[in-house]
Amino acid sequence: MDNRFYDVAVIGAGPAGLTSALYCRRAEKTVVVFEKDVVGGQVTHSPKIENYPGTAQMSGLDFAERLTEQVKSQGAEIIEAEVTGLLREIDGSWKIILPGGEFYHSSTVIIAAGVHHRTLGLEGEEELEGSGVSYCAVCDGAFYRGLTVAVIGGGNSALQEAVMLSELCSHVYVIQNLDYFTGEQSLVSILRNASNVELITGTIADRLIEEDGELRAVHLAPNGEKSMLDSVTGIDTDTYNLPLDGVFVAIGLKPENEIFSDVAPLDKYGYIEAGEDCSLGNGLFVAGDCRTKSVRQIATAISDGAAAAVSACRYIMSRG
Template sequence: MIDILVVGGGTAGLTAGLYGVRAGKTVKVLEQKNYGGQIINSKEIVNYPGISKISGYEFATSLYRQATDAGVDFALGKVKSIRDLGKVKEVVAEIQGEEKVYEAKAVILAAGAKNRELGLPDEKKLTGAGVSYCATCDGMFFRDRNVAVAGGGNTALEDALFLSNYCKEVALIHRRDTFRGEQKMVEELQKKDNVTFFCNKKVIGLQSKGVLQGICLEDTKTGEKQELPVEGLFVAIGQEPENDRFIPLVDLDPKGYILAGEDCKTKTPGIFAAGDCRAKKVRQLATAASDGCFRWSSSGPGSMRLYWDINFNKQNWEVKRK
């Protein structure tokens, strides 16, 4: 019997595991692909408090080692289903091609969300070599260079605004003639001298010699093609959570994210959601770590009570003000 089973080994999952073992619990983390999550693909991290600069790989490796040294147990595999048996949760996972069943007193869902890709040849190969899915993570590395943003929602508009402060030229590419994002942001972008709109266009090809050198566009109405020399392509066409397997233990919002409060509690006692798989407004490295931490809330003058209340023993920890 495991005290806490964490589904997902990204920043939220590893942080949750670390805090769990430090609270004296046995913790198992099941990760489907790479320990550390998507941040492992980021060339450099410069916006995490307390760390001036570090590569995504170094950050993920450091967090993994920290959790391992603390006593977190790990396994590579995909969780297929979870059953609520009351005080015990039954987790079925595929580990190295074989089905394995775990029993845990509490489960933390930290499965993250994957970025939607354009589905182009060499897109995966060029990720980190000109292709990015996070402008705030990688934008500053393209200072004074020509870049493109693909997408038509708020994320794409925000990325274009952010990049316009660093980059020489920003091409905003959208397959339609109207944007789904806020009109106010569109108007703000239209005032930017270094932002060019490419409406009714879609990216159909990537040009490279080891690193991205340009993209090929196609007009969605006429089929006319054109080449655009850029050194960076920021894909902002949304994310795709994989939370259907957790139904009916959790409720999902229309986009498929798990509905849970800031205390990370879902509708099922003993099931928590943390990180990018949770319905929330901001998805950053710092917010993922925050979700993975113990949740504290004021419980009256002179004390703070652990809000992240694990149901298997109904124990509350208190920190008394000296």
């Protein structure tokens, strides 16, 4: 047998993928996990995890590191590489294709590819990433200690990033296009009570202003009659340019399932459609945030990971 043939291949090393790997190894299946970005997934960006049992005050990075070490200790192989293709072979096995033509084979595949950050789509945004534009306060917040920053977004991710940055930065603006925040009200309350935070609702950031390759300001525009833009102090109301040292974009996530469209059904938003057993048929499974579901949390990702692993192991047993 090919020495790169596994019982289970897991695509993605977030909580869902790592849980799948852990469960499969406990069932004595050979397992390989592929991750193109950060092992641990999006949870590594969370400054604190307070809504998962048994992890009070634990950072997302600590949680991810512990889970990763647990999976490795059980004998799963983790390969930091991007999967560029997935094909079903004539014998029913799966071919996992990596850059440069490298490939692996497995009896089953669990897709746990997660989601990635949405961008503003503004001119110069990509060029300014790392020079004033960031998508991760945990990763980059320390670079802005004592400086002025803005967080763009109004959901839990944006509010959590703003809370973290308020403990590091001299001033934090939170810019939300709607006239209300969609995240947890407890987080909104924390920010309202912070002396160095200003909440700007009903406002959009429509241009990034740079100088010598560094972000200097964002241009803001009111979005509706209830915009709070005019209430902000220290802003040039003639041009609505808000001077900043950095901006953290937290406007949501989207799945990365395009490469699986030939083998897995996608809904109109690009999520993979599967039931609670996470099975897609033919030895293919899906787990975590990349699956169509109503709730996307660490707890639901781990639940998916366990369900997909159990389904995969049952499939392997059924084939003898």
